[in-house]
Amino acid sequence: MTLVQLHYFITIAETKSLNKAAEQLYVSQPSLTSAMKELEKELGITLFYRSGRGVTLTNDGTEFLLYAKQIYGQYESVLEKYGEGGSYKKKFGVSTQHYSFAVKAFVDMAKEFDMSQYEFAIRETKTAEVISDVNTMKSEIGILYLCDFNRKMMEKLMQSAHLEFHHLVDCQAYVYIWKNHPLANKQSIRFDELKEYPCLSFEQGDNSSFYFAEEILSTNEYPQVIKANDRATMLNLMVGLHGYTLCSGIICEELNGNEYIAVPFEDDEQNPNSTMEIGYITKKNSVLSAMGEIYIDKLKQYLKMK
Numbered sequence: 001m002t003l004v005q006l007h008y009f010i011t012i013a014e015t016k017s018l019n020k021a022a023e024q025l026y027v028s029q030p031s032l033t034s035a036m037k038e039l040e041k042e043l044g045i046t047l048f049y050r051s052g053r054g055v056t057l058t059n060d061g062t063e064f065l066l067y068a069k070q071i072y073g074q075y076e077s078v079l080e081k082y083g084e085g086g087s088y089k090k091k092f093g094v095s096t097q098h099y100s101f102a103v104k105a106f107v108d109m110a111k112e113f114d115m116s117q118y119e120f121a122i123r124e125t126k127t128a129e130v131i132s133d134v135n136t137m138k139s140e141i142g143i144l145y146l147c148d149f150n151r152k153m154m155e156k157l158m159q160s161a162h163l164e165f166h167h168l169v170d171c172q173a174y175v176y177i178w179k180n181h182p183l184a185n186k187q188s189i190r191f192d193e194l195k196e197y198p199c200l201s202f203e204q205g206d207n208s209s210f211y212f213a214e215e216i217l218s219t220n221e222y223p224q225v226i227k228a229n230d231r232a233t234m235l236n237l238m239v240g241l242h243g244y245t246l247c248s249g250i251i252c253e254e255l256n257g258n259e260y261i262a263v264p265f266e267d268d269e270q271n272p273n274s275t276m277e278i279g280y281i282t283k284k285n286s287v288l289s290a291m292g293e294i295y296i297d298k299l300k301q302y303l304k305m306k
Contacts, residue, residue, distance in 0.1 A: 001042055001043070005036075008021070008035050008036065009068055010065070012036065013061070013065050016054045016056065017054045018032055018050075045060040045064070047061035089119040090117070090119070091118070092119075092289060092291035093120070093121035093123065094121070094123065094143065095138070096124055096130060096142065097130060097145065097202070098202055098231050099248070100256050101250050101252050101303065103124070104298075105301075106295060109294045109298050113291065118291070120291075123139060126203070126204050127144055127204060128204065130144050131281070134161075134163055134283065140282065140286075140288070140289060141282060141292055141296070142163075142280060144281065145214075145276045146277045147216060148275070149210075150211040153209075162284045163282065164281065164282055164284050166281070166282065168303055170275050171275070172273055173247070173265040173276060174246070174249030174262035174264055175245075175246060175265050176249070176260060177242070177243075177244045177260065177263065178238040178239050178261075181244070183197075183244075183263065187263075187264070188263060188264040188265070189266060190266045190268065190271075191220070191270070191271040195222075195223050197224065197242050197243060198241050198243040199225050199226070200234050200237050200244060201213065202214045202227070215245055215246045216246050216273075216274045217246060220271065231256070238260065246265060248278060250278075278303075
């Protein structure tokens with residue numbers, strides 16, 4: 001059974017005439033008759049009663065017509081969406097830990113395309129979901145960081161998910177605070193100076209692990225901790241409660257505004273400053289799409305300026 005045979009059959013059933021169907025389909029009547037005989041032979045049923053007045057469906061033919069229309073209708077829907085001039089939109093997605101520079105690069109990439117022709121997605125989400133999204137190809141690219149503490153565990157997870165990590169930049173930790181925070185004028189900030197203020201941390205879900213934390217020193221005991229799940233809430237808590245977070249220090253003022261600053265974190269023996277290696281993950285042996293290539297280029301351009 002072929003889609004051509006189904007098309008022929010549906011047309012004959014609608015016109016109730018082999019001659020009219022042949023004219024409409026631009027095929028000869030003998031070819032049309034031969035195609036229907038082959039279909040009837042394959043199905044083991046008689047589809048039409050033939051007479052001098054035309055053709056009428058048999059009971060089996062009437063029942064088969066319902067299935068034929070469903071099958072051919074799905075085929076037409078596929079053609080309508082994916083065929084030449086169809087409505088199909090190419091998809092491109094990025095999943096990332098909460099980095100404003102990752103969103104900035106996405107904005108710059110999207111501006112280079114006619115967005116009516118594409119379906120773009122940027123997902124600021126939990127670390128485990130960044131890995132899952134790229135593994136399941138929900139997103140083409142994931143943005144996250146590795147450090148001495150989480151590297152072994154994260155590399156194990158990425159290996160089991162058949163993902164590759166690509167280096168972008170190394171950076172030391174900074175204390176990210178509101179510009180009017182009591183510690184804002186310091187050249188550097190020690191861990192013991194932060195004990196009076198709430199530590200802000202991105203929530204990693206019910207099955208959260210220290211290894212999934214987006215902030216360094218995730219195993220430390222903090223007198224005050226507040227969990228948040230988006231950057232906007234985190235920034236509000238910095239203003240309202242003088243909260244802080246330990247981050248890469250790469251701030252995008254264009255998106256976050258100039259109300260926040262990053263002060264170098266001054267480590268000590270108990271609280272060492274761990275290098276954060278920020279990079280992107282992709283499926284192993286995958287080839288980036290045109291959007292992916294441009295996105296990574298925008299990321300590198302932005303990080304190079306910092």
